[in-house]
Amino acid sequence: MISHFADSALRPRYMGMAADSVGKRAESCAADGRLDRDSWQELSDEGLWRLPVPVRWGGTGGTWWDFVAAFEGIAAGGRDLGFNLSLVAQAGLIRSILLYGTDEQKETWLPPLMSGSVGATALTETTGGSDVTRIRTAARQHQGHFLLSGHKDHITNGPVADVALTLGRVPEHGDRDITLFLLDLRSEGVTRGPVENMMGNRTSPTGPITFDQVRVDATNIIGGIGAGIEAIYNTISLDRLLYGVLAAAYLDPLLEDVLAYARSRTAFNVPIADHQYVQGRITDAKFAVEATRWVSYGALDALLKESPQTSLMCSVAKYHAGETLKLGTETALRVMGHRGYMEGPHTQALKDALGTVIAGGTAEIQRKNVFNQMRRLSSTH
Template sequence: MQITWTQEQRERREKFRRFGAEQVAPGAAERDRSGTFHSDSWKALADEGFWTAHVPVEHGGEGGSLWDFLAGLEGLALGADDSGFVLTAVAHAGLVHVLLEHGTTEQKARLLPPLMSGAVGATAATEPTGGSHVAAVHTRATVHDGGRWLLSGDKSHITNAPVADILLVVGRLDGIGKRDITLFVVDRGMTGVSTGEPEDLLGQRTSPTGPIHLRNVPVTEANIVGPAGDGLTTLYSFLAFDRLMYGIVVASQLEALLPATIARTSSRQAFGTAIGNHEYVQDKVVAMRTTVEASRHLAYAAADALIRRDSSYNALASCAKLAASEGGVTSALELVQIFGHSGYDRTQGVERRLRDAVAIRIAGGTTEMQKKNIYKDVVERFATQGS
């Protein structure tokens, strides 16, 4: 499948590439060391209209397509040099996507304007007792009185949680039968909502991640996103969108590293010639480029399937995530190898790429979960053809 950006989309991509390079990239290494989220850049990103591209005009957006938003995301990832900041944007974009696809008119009118203007969103599925098995949630909304429930539970390792203003919470709803998993949207300021301190992570250190605590939070039907009891279907739609964005982000981040990589292979000498003349080194660069193209175009294919409502969407998104996460770690390892000792030196910034890459094998569903999703799709599509 071939995707051709329009002139307007190319301009948007370049606009946010420049924004990332000029606004986000400066100081990225220092923020990584201190584990600091760049809140000023987050507000500036919103002020530049990053979130408005595909939001309907009636809710304050520009009324464009999903491709318009993805063009901006690709540009931001190309220029930012701050993987954690971009990861925070991916998590935020997932909440916006859920509201656009499944929110009520009232929810869109109430929540989309702040989410487009600088508020931070988070989606909370993972709990202390489980990660990728999102159906095994214990958070529960118990009946309180007519039309009201009290939501209680704990979420862990939630991207954006320490700074989030609006939270989408996966829980169970009493009184509707066995099919009870439901999505609830709550504000940080609601009674009973609290978040913990940011976690001290190996990589993606500029993306604040931590726990959420819910203690008898009063919720009503106005807090339920999508049909009650249909939360898993809605959540899987969000996760697939999350995964295709990882494909675009990893591809862009690796592409941004190729100029410095080629400069290194051209200038570093070994055995009387530039190391780029050695086939083993060439193979490392080739693997990086292959990951760029595979991740990006699988993500494009998943986005195309999403827009067309094609059933291949979920599996293609998992393919994009798998290519990006596994290829990203391999490429980051090879990048350290190409740069040698300076690649291992924390003051040079190369090792940061490896630390950040490891997280992508876990975030948005582990590598093992992506393989499970892909295998299930293969069986469903092709098992009968061999009989």
């Protein structure tokens, strides 16, 4: 499917670029727990964020299929899962601005985001977790603008982002008050907490953001007061399917490593690749990778066509992403045995992969959404 819609040169181009930048810095960035801003800037300069943006707004006039092709290249070439999770967070922010932003908002916010600024999508709160409707962050009107107060937790890119798409409430508006605000995180009243000390994905800095009477002009509300839920669900849908795209692209070279090792390592006088139990483990991982890849492509197709199946498909993609990453990285460790278990790239990959079963909506939330969508779609027939 993707070959029909994307520039076929994008994947290898960005793969080579990421191998020379992200891949070479990943280990030191993980040790320091920091985002690789140098690689982020290099990829931005190369036009990554311009790919899905119309020429009118400074983009190259490509499609989200083009972005996915480049994103796959970065995942396969850079081989840094955390860095790619930070890319996912920014992709959703850009899509929200493109879909729901005014001309003024696009003119203001897209140029810096395409040129190297880092974005975050600040949804999660301590009390709500994956249930974004339980947020408490709220804004009150004051002399023609809004003052936003509240606390967000576990925000991808939160400690380092320049811009945040923030979900909050406007209680004066009534029951339908959930609203999206675009914020410059250098504004007075914004405080970022320390980077969370996570087990994995340390190259994707995550942490809290607190807002204390932060001024937000009415021109920086995305989609209007009360329109936040529709817009954020569209953003979440893109995030979820990108996890699936990432899982498949990231695991492709890892399985190549596993296969090469299995062919070179001997046991009982034959390469372990000749043993059926090893073949079974490797093929189980391959089955999962291909299923995840193609359901994610299907989810993107559904999203772009505004299909009634979109939410369901994106949750299926996200669910498979976490499970497939877990299976693929565990397969590498099992096939490589003690060598795989020693601290190094394969243990790091497994630690990173485990984070994806909870990040971006837990596996259990995906099951809940799929069931609810099945029930909804069944009742419409």
